[in-house]
Amino acid sequence: MSSTLMWAPFGAVALTAAGVKLKTRLELSKAKHPSLRGHSKMARRLARQVPFYEYDDASFFSSDGAPEDVAARRRAGFMRLAAEQRSHGARAAALTDEVESAISDLQFTRAYRVPFQYRRLVQQHLAGGTFVESSAGVTVTDVDGNQLYDLTGSYGVNVFGYDFYKRCMDAANAEAGALGPVLGPYHPTIGYNVRRLREISGLDEVSFHMSGTEAVMQAVRLARYHTRRTHLVRFCGAYHGWWGDVQPGVGNPTAARETYTLKDMDEDSLRVLRKRRDIACVLVNPLQGLHPNGNAPGDSTLVDSGRSASFDRAAYTDWLRRLRAVCTERNIVLVFDEVFVGFRLAPGGAQEYFGVKADMVTYGKTLGGGFPVGVVCGRKDLMKRFRDERPTDICFARGTFNSHPYVMAAMKQFLLRIEEPATKALYRDLDGVWDGRAARLNQRLKAEGLPVQVANLSTVWTVLYTQPSRYNWMLQFYLRAQGLALSWVGTGRFIFSLDFTDADFDAVADRFVAAARAMKVDGFWWWEPALTNKSIKRRVLREMLKTRFGGRASV
Ligand SMILES: Cc1ncc(COP(=O)(O)O)c(C=O)c1O
Numbered sequence: 001m002s003s004t005l006m007w008a009p010f011g012a013v014a015l016t017a018a019g020v021k022l023k024t025r026l027e028l029s030k031a032k033h034p035s036l037r038g039h040s041k042m043a044r045r046l047a048r049q050v051p052f053y054e055y056d057d058a059s060f061f062s063s064d065g066a067p068e069d070v071a072a073r074r075r076a077g078f079m080r081l082a083a084e085q086r087s088h089g090a091r092a093a094a095l096t097d098e099v100e101s102a103i104s105d106l107q108f109t110r111a112y113r114v115p116f117q118y119r120r121l122v123q124q125h126l127a128g129g130t131f132v133e134s135s136a137g138v139t140v141t142d143v144d145g146n147q148l149y150d151l152t153g154s155y156g157v158n159v160f161g162y163d164f165y166k167r168c169m170d171a172a173n174a175e176a177g178a179l180g181p182v183l184g185p186y187h188p189t190i191g192y193n194v195r196r197l198r199e200i201s202g203l204d205e206v207s208f209h210m211s212g213t214e215a216v217m218q219a220v221r222l223a224r225y226h227t228r229r230t231h232l233v234r235f236c237g238a239y240h241g242w243w244g245d246v247q248p249g250v251g252n253p254t255a256a257r258e259t260y261t262l263k264d265m266d267e268d269s270l271r272v273l274r275k276r277r278d279i280a281c282v283l284v285n286p287l288q289g290l291h292p293n294g295n296a297p298g299d300s301t302l303v304d305s306g307r308s309a310s311f312d313r314a315a316y317t318d319w320l321r322r323l324r325a326v327c328t329e330r331n332i333v334l335v336f337d338e339v340f341v342g343f344r345l346a347p348g349g350a351q352e353y354f355g356v357k358a359d360m361v362t363y364g365k366t367l368g369g370g371f372p373v374g375v376v377c378g379r380k381d382l383m384k385r386f387r388d389e390r391p392t393d394i395c396f397a398r399g400t401f402n403s404h405p406y407v408m409a410a411m412k413q414f415l416l417r418i419e420e421p422a423t424k425a426l427y428r429d430l431d432g433v434w435d436g437r438a439a440r441l442n443q444r445l446k447a448e449g450l451p452v453q454v455a456n457l458s459t460v461w462t463v464l465y466t467q468p469s470r471y472n473w474m475l476q477f478y479l480r481a482q483g484l485a486l487s488w489v490g491t492g493r494f495i496f497s498l499d500f501t502d503a504d505f506d507a508v509a510d511r512f513v514a515a516a517r518a519m520k521v522d523g524f525w526w527w528e529p530a531l532t533n534k535s536i537k538r539r540v541l542r543e544m545l546k547t548r549f550g551g552r553a554s555v
Contacts, residue, residue: 024275031268032261033236033293040248040261047250053547055117056554063117063555064470064531064539070523074471077522081477082125091143092131106130109488112300114473117543117555126477132485135162138497138504140485148485149508153459153495155487156340159366160423161499168369168417172409179405187405189412196415200348201361201377208375208403212339212364213241215374216283218397219360220245223281223333225395226382231278233332235264236293238285240337246283264292265319273326281333282323284358286341286350289316290457297462299473299490304536305465307492309455313354313431320356327359333382339364339374344498345458347418347427369410426498434458434496441509450516451525459498463491468533471524478515484508 036043055063061071061078086093100106110130114122131143138161140150150158158165176187190208197206209215220232232245240246248256260279262269273279291297291309327334336358338349343366345353351361360378367373376383386394401407417423438456445452451467452475465472476490487493500508519525543555 027268027275028260028272031263031266031272033263035236035293037249037293037295038236038261038263040259041255043249044252044255049548050544051547052116053543053555054120057121059555060118060121064526064536065528066523066526070526073521073523077518077524078121078125078474080522081481084481085126085477088146089142089144093127095131095143096127112298113476113488113490115300115303117540118473135166137161137163138500146483148480148483149504149511150485151494151496151508152485152487153497155365156344156460156495157365157368157370158495158497159344159459160418160426161497164417164423164499165370165414168410168413169371171413172369172371172406175412176405176409182405183400183403186403187408189405189408190403193408193411193415197363197375197377201363202348202351202357203359203361203377204380205383206375206377207383207397208373208408209397210372210399210401210404211241211374212337212362213243213374214399215339215362215364215376216240216246216335216337217243218374219333219335219337219362219376219378220281220283221397222376222378222382222385222395223335223360226384227280227331227333229278229280230258231260231276231280232258233260233262233269233273233279233282235269235284235288236261237264237291237295238283238288238337239296239340240283240285241339264288265315270322270326273323273330273332279330279332281335281360282327283335283337284320284323285337285339286316286320286345286354287457287460289313290455290460290462292316297489297492299476299492302465302473302490302492303540304470304533305451305468305472306533306537307462307464309462309464311455311457317354317356320354324356324358333359335360335362337362341460342367343418344460345430347424367411367414368407369412369414371404371407371410373407373411430458430498437505437509441512444509444513445516448513448517450513450520451527452516454494459496461494461496463494467525467527468531468536469525469527470536474524475515475519478519479512481518482511482515484511484515 032038036046061074100110110123110127111119132140133143134141135150138150139147141147175189179187194206198204207218209218223232224230234240234246244252244254245256245259248259248261260272262272273282290311294309297307297309324334326332336350338361342349342361342363349361349363351357359382360376363375363377364373367375385397434456438454438461442453451465451469453464453466454461455464463475473490476486479486479491547555
């Protein structure tokens with residue numbers, strides 16, 4: 001036999017292996033969302049190239065090509081809002097001046113409230129709103145005595161109303177006060193928490209952490225340890241905290257090499273899960289049901305009116321079921337990240353709401369009864385941190401403040417109080433109530449010819465814009481002027497607590513409509529047929545290129 005013939009079978013095997021590898025790689029590419037969000041590396045690379053530039057005082061109000069009279073109306077409206085804010089927000093402004101240069105987080109959130117081209121003038125004139133002093137019912141009161149309806153939801157912590165959490169915190173103080181900050185040994189309240197969390201999650205074991213981010217880190221680390229596989233799957237756009245592996249795109253200076261970002265609600269992704277052998281777990285943030293494959297919306301990216309959202313419970317449920325089946329088939333750990341939606345959609349969280357069981361669930365935010373927390377619940381075989389037969393092969397996780405006595409005591413209060421009839425009543429016909437409220441507001445907005453609508457997943461809302469505009473981000477300031485408190489992402493996300501009554505909601509709706517009306521009167525929604533989302537994007541791109549290659553920082 002000639003040596004060539006002898007090697008031929010090996011060649012054929014190598015070729016087949018290369019073919020299989022290529023096919024698997026192509027399937028992975030196909031399962032990526034076509035947007036930049038689906039291509040983290042490219043997104044990071046491009047983001048680094050975007051140059052800063054800003055509109056000068058003249059073009060600030062006519063960056064969409066609006067005529068002079070419209071620009072003048074806009075300027076007058078903007079300055080009126082600024083004057084109102086100055087007269088109602090003197091103390092907040094002084095406090096901001098005092099601390100801003102030393103609080104990096106504040107600098108960041110203030111800068112990223114609006115698209116960067118408009119940042120300077122906005123910061124100069126519409127700065128206020130960062131300092132609050134008290135809360136009551138569904139309102140907060142700022143340091144200048146302005147009472148505002150709270151639509152921030154404290155990043156989702158506030159599910160049952162601030163008074164509920166104040167009671168939890170007071171009772172925790174009473175119960176754990178004698179122990180104080182003793183860490184390491186457990187406060188006895190932990191026993192009740194563990195029992196209830198096992199019941200609620202339907203899972204065997206629990207671990208306590210200090211934030212949602214850490215809970216997710218721990219769930220992923222355990223999944224990797226037990227499956228002996230490397231990669232986590234997250235779906236395009238989903239937020240799971242700020243840890244590097246779950247935030248592979250813009251915002252993370254390094255690449256997340258062991259993360260696959262796949263298309264949400266897409267068969268191509270299931271195909272990847274069925275084929276690849278390196279996937280340890282799949283992370284699901286059920287909030288993505290509101291905007292599959294979309295990033296958490298914020299007004300700093302509100303360049304045009306392209307924001308979209310709509311929640312289809314049946315379709316998302318079906319997707320989760322299919323995902324569950326594939327994960328079971330492939331021994332991939334299915335993690336529901338319920339840090340945001342846990343206890344908000346249903347007493348049993350997303351598992352109950354969608355009727356799909358996960359292998360691990362992370363909770364946080366509201367579960368701490370007002371204090372910081374992260375929790376992982378999981379199957380016994382997945383939660384274990386060491387191997388009996390390999391004593392040095394461990395999965396390490398500690399944290400100084402894990403199981404803090406006050407947090408445990410407040411959590412116990414939280415878990416006790418959600419069993420009370422008054423709290424349970426808040427869940428009654430939750431979707432019906434909040435879908436109805438959204439529909440009524442949308443009808444009013446439409447009837448008045450205002451180019452805004454809302455979309456919601458239960459009590460989590462986002463504002464949509466129905467007509468191309470460059471100035472939608474201004475709505476946050478009109479809403480604020482009407483006494484509605486928004487978080488730094490502006491109209492991207494309203495988070496209502498379940499205790500909003502119809503009367504509370506009607507007051508919010510009246511203010512919302514009034515704000516939109518004022519914004520329209522001030523000319524910010526001026527429109528002509530040539531102004532499309534596409535033409536806006538093109539114009540912004542031209543400006544960027546001109547700055548990048550022409551060296552101008554002001555347009
Ligand atoms: C789904 C989800 N996971 C994780 C986190 C991170 O939680 P934390 O901010 O407590 O670290 C968040 C925070 O918003 C979240 O919404």
